[in-house]
Amino acid sequence: MAVKKPLFVAFLLPASMNSSPLDLYRSLVYNPCNSATACGFKFFFNPLNPKVKINHQIRAKELRVITDTGEILGVLSLSEALAKAGALGLDLIEISPNAEPPVAKIMDYGKFQYQQSKKQKEAKSRAHVTETKTLQVKIGTSEHDLELKAKNASKWLKEGHRVKIDLFLVGRSKYADIGFKKERLDRVLTLISEEYRLAGEPLKSPKGLSVVLERVSKK
DSSP states (O other): OOEEEOOOOOOOOSTTTOOOOOHHHHHHHTOOOOSTGGOOOOOOOOSTTTOOOOOGGGOSEEEEEETTTTOOEEEEEHHHHHHHHHHOOOEEEEETTTSOEEEEEEEEEHHHHHHHHHHHHHHHHOOOOOOEEEEEEEEOHHHHHHHHHHHHHHHHHHHTTTEEEEEOOOOGGSSSOHHHHHHHHHHHHTTTOOOEEESOOOOETTTEEEEEEEEEOOO
């Protein structure tokens, strides 16, 4: 009976089985068989971020190399750049593959991942969609309910949203003078803890009076 050959061959790695994924990956890259195809390995994938080429994944023959501190090392061959990164125990990361020649940075790949993640979070924060939240207040709304509404308004303002406060007027209160209406509106405005500004003067609405609040940007 023919014995089937295994599809995969196990290799002994110079890293312990307790090593982190990044340390394990480095152990492959800086293996004494330091060729992209030596020992049967081909570094076609980056287990941490397949979109970024690092170390032996890089195919450019020459690279413009910089360090994490901004020092410009100039145009080096791939082997020279890898040797410098390996001597420092760091990674060679291709950060601008479309430049001529491509630009690579010598730095810790874990640190690079952290910086990229931080930039993405900041960009996502700047792209935050602003909504206009609405609060409805009546002339007879109790102080307790006003405090709850003001708390919600403060929360929304802090999140960067605009807040529209609608004062509902019923019965004879519809015909009260504007001073009386603004006084009732001020009852809830004074309870809002988050700093804000009026987007405009209070305006008459079909059911009473309304005003829009905006968060004051903190520099």
